[in-house]
Amino acid sequence: MNGNESRRERIGNILLTLALVGLAAGVGTLLVERRLTLVGEIGFGVAGALLLTFVIVEPARTRIWITSRQVRYGSNALMMSLILLAILSVGNFLADRHPYRIDVTANRSLSLAPQTVDVLDTLEGPVRVVGFFTSPTTRDRAADLLDQYRYHYPDLAVEFHDPAVEYSQALEWGVTDTWRPTLFILYEGRQEKINVVSEREITSALVRLSRETRPVVYFLTGHGERDLEDPGDGGLSTLGERLEEEGFQVAPLNLLITATVPADASAVVIAGPRRPLSQEEVDRLAAYVDDGGAAMLLLDPAPDPEMESPALADWLADRWGVAFREDLVIDPASYIYPMPTIPVAVSYGNSPIGRGMGGAGTYFVEARSIVQITATQGTTDTLAASPYFVPLVQTSTESWGETSWAQLAKIPETWPSYDDGEDVQGPLDIAVTLEDAEGEARLALFGDSHFCANMAVRDLANGDLFINTLNWLTEDEELISLRPQSDVDRYVTIQSNLVRNGIFAVLVVLVPLAVLGIGGLVMLVRRARR
Amino acid sequence: MRNLFAIAKREVQSYLVSPVAYLVIAAFLLVSGLYFWLTLGWMVQYREVPTMRYTIEFMIVIFVFAAPLLTMRLLAQERRMGTLELVLTSPVQDWELVMGKFCAGLALYLMMVIPTLLFPLTLEVFGNPDWGPVLSGYLGLLLFGAVLLSVGLFASALTQNQIVAAVLGVAGNLLLWFFVGAPAYNPGISPRVAHILRMLDLRAHLQTFVSGALDTRDIVYCLSVTVFFLFITTRILEARRWRA
Structure with missing residues (x-):
């Protein structure tokens, strides 16, 4: 009897131990696999069966355990603790579902700008955000920011992926550069892609998505400009396709035939003209821009003075106080090897366009520099209220603008060198943006048009730079004031x-x-x- | 309620007559003062926006380890010296005892934290800090202190050995501070699980306070964790009554 009992006790102990092992295996696989696998199911199943067997084999011990004073009081205390835990969990769950946040910073830097809230008010229907991040901190920042959007617009679903781990997802969405964040914002069957996590970028994307009509971008023709239909190295066919993908409508424009820039134009692009624009054409362009329009001028270095357009240069100098220099930029500090005539940019000053680049690089093939003409130099006194001049791409301090075409013609046998007094010492601006005092008329000037041609537009982030610039040019007025609030007065x-x-x-x-x-x-x- | 105050008062008095309390407070002020002074130099040199953010975060990290040192003797010592039975048989209710001890810990905590207000005052004298984030940061400091002290008190109720209580408290605080939330940052984890883990993660709730926002989620979380640990501490004391 006694031996029988002790054997039974031993069996009971073994059963309990094995049940614990099964339970541990189940929990372990659950933790490792993060889902219930077959092994986990077996573990839990075996543990349950063993416990049941224990109850059958050792009914006396089970009864003693359940009815003992300790267990009775203990289970009472445990039950009360569990009830409290449940109540607190519900409280936290409700708080999580209906968050309320007070921003106590002086400049309300932790709140969405009123413009963003206005934009969110115009939306109808679900918004989906799909983010790809490798950095957890960036992911959390995005989550916090999107949380604020959801606070104002609950119909916003967010899902995040790690492109390094969820490779198939990244492939499906076409995410190739994993080092910077990529956010897709989907609304009404359309999508926008952004690479920087900021309120400005997200709100701008939402504005673009909620626009009823697609912005129309006209490409000037008639002067040997790069052609949207041209699939060759120097053509813009790839850029044209990319623009259509990004929600733009592209069309050619000949200002010699049409008397005005069409009213539906969101921007006019002049990409690498080989012959000068006539005075009439420049007047028509100027009338359009002054009326709150936007233009993007990409002018290549002109070894032949016949290529320069005096009418255009006069308008730029008189109205905007800028000029394209007659030079070619050589940058021995940052270039695509082995050509110092192909400068590389990785930072974009304080330009709002640059903020959307997320530190991605771009390069330019034989660029000329752009200079701001100060009022004291006095080319003109008709210069209206000083336009807002922001450098976008700047070359290094070691670069210079080579002005001797004779020297440049000898490349690559002999490389030109900096000539004091003739050449201009860097840093030089090779891309700038301008806007008038009211922030209505906008210009983007590039000293190169190769970077967006078929030969280069897929490389680095060249295409992104073009798209971001167009986005800035065609941006709605309301977002202009959505610049990050500065803390300059705090010190x-x-x-x-x-x-x-x-x-x-x-x-x-x-x-x-x-x-x-x-x-x-x-x-x-x-x-x-x- | 009167009992509660009597217990709290007695505990604070016994804190203040021991040299250990002054040593702990002085050491804390020395270390956090040094840290603040270093961040101040950094703010001046790099023309950074004056902030208390990093100092407050640093102080909380210290408290993850220091709070159990404040609470370790509160219940463990009574038990070791046999005075706990005395208290338990007196007309004092269990929750009054726990709350009294907790309030005493919190009072000592405040004595450590209040002198650090000299730091933002220094910023005010030599610059113009944004006081919103400073004050929300100090509110966070108070709520986090309550959480860390309640965990320490719970640990003190589990054992009669003060050292064991301190180690258990530090382990508990580290669990809440670091280990619960760590898997949420594992890249492959499902977003829903990551969200729940982040909800449980003490550290994740600090960011809003120090950045200058008061979020109901963080406040509800801190109060919930404090209430929960004080509650189970009370249940453990209760267990002493019916345990043989």
């Missing part, structure tokens, strides 16, 4: 080392010593009282 200055050391003495030495002093005093008083 802390300590001039002298004496003050710095004084702060150290007070905060790091005196305050802790004072606490120790008070403690010592208390001890002394207590000892004296005894």
Whole structure:
């Protein structure tokens, strides 16, 4: 009897141990695989069966355990704790579902701008955001930001993937560069892709998605410009396809035939003209831009003065205070090997276009520099209220604008060198943006048109730079003020080392010593009282 | 309620007559003061926006380890010295005892934190900080202190050995501070699970406070965790009554 009982107890212990092993296996696979696998199911199933067997084999022990005072009180306490846990979980769940946030920063930097809220108010129907991130911190920042969007627009679904792990997803969405974040925003059957996580980028994308009509971009023709239909190296067929994909409508425009730029134009692009524009054409273009239009001028270096367009140069100087230099930029510090005439850019100044690039590189094939003519140089006094000039692409300090075409013609046998007094020392602007004081008329100037041609537009982020520039040119007025709020007025200055050391003495030495002093005093008083 | 205050008062008094409390407070002020001074130099040199963000984060990291040192003796010592039975048989209710001890810990915590207000005042003297994030950061500091102290108190109720209580408390705090949320940053984890883990992650709730936002989610979380640990601490004391 006794031996029987002890054997039964031993069997019971073995059963319990095995049940625990099964349970551990189940939980373990659940943790590792993050889903219920066959192994996990078997583990849990075996554990349940073993426990049941234990109850059958050891009914007395089971009864004692269940009915003991400890278990009774214990299970009571456990039950109460579980109920409290459930209540608290529900509370947290509700708080998570209906978050309420107060932004206590002085410039409301943690709140969405009113313009964004207005944009969200115009949306109808679900918005889906698909993000690809390799960096968890960027992913969390995106999650926080999109959380604020969802706070105002609950019908917004967010899903994030890691392109390095979820390779098939990345392939499906065509995400190739994994080093920078990629966000797809889907709305009403259309999608926008952005590479920078910021309120400005996301809201701009939503504005573009919610536009009823697609913006029309006209490409000037008639002067040997790069052609949208040309599939050759120097053509723009690839760019044209990309623009259609990104939601633009593209069309050719001949200002010699049409008296005005069509009213539906969102922007006019002049890509590498080989012959000068006539005065009438420039007047028509100027009338369109002054009326709140936008133009993108890509002018290549012109070894032959016949290629230059005096009418265009006059308008740029008089109206906008800028000029294309008659040079070719040589950048020995940042270029595509082995050609210092192909400068590479990886940063884009403070330009809003550059902020959308996320640090991606671009390159330019034989570019000329652009210069801002200051009022004192006085080419003109008709210069209206000073336009807002922002450099977009700048070459290095070691670069220069070579002005001797004779020297340039000898490349690659001999490389030109910097000639003091003749050439212009860098840094040089090879792409700039301009907008008038009202922020209505906008210009983007590029000293090169090769970068968007078929030969180069797929390389690096050249295509992105063109698209981002067009997005900026065709952007709605309401978003212009959505620049990141600056904290320039917040500062802390300590001039002298004496003050710095004084702060150290007070905060790091005196305050802790004072606490120790008070403690010592208390001890002394207590000892004296005894 | 009167009992609660009596217990809290007694505990605070016993804190203040021991040299350990002053040493702990002084060491804390020394380390956080040094850290603030370093960030101040950084703010001046790189013309950064004056902020208390990093100092507050640093202070909370210290408290992850220091809070159990404040709470370790609160219940463990009573048990070791046999005074717990005395208290338990007195007309003091269990929750009053737990809350009294907790309030005493919180009071000492405030004594450590309040002198650090000199840091933002320094920023005010030599610059113009944004006081919104500073104050929300200090509110976060208070709520996080409550969480970390409640975990420490729970650990103190589990054992009669103060060292064990401290180690358990630090382990518990680290679990909440780091280990719960860590898998959420695993790239392959499903977004739903990651979301739940981030909800549980103490560290994730700090960001909004220090960046200058008050979010109901964070406040509800901190209060929930504190209430939960104080509740189960009370249940454990209760268990002493009916345990043989």
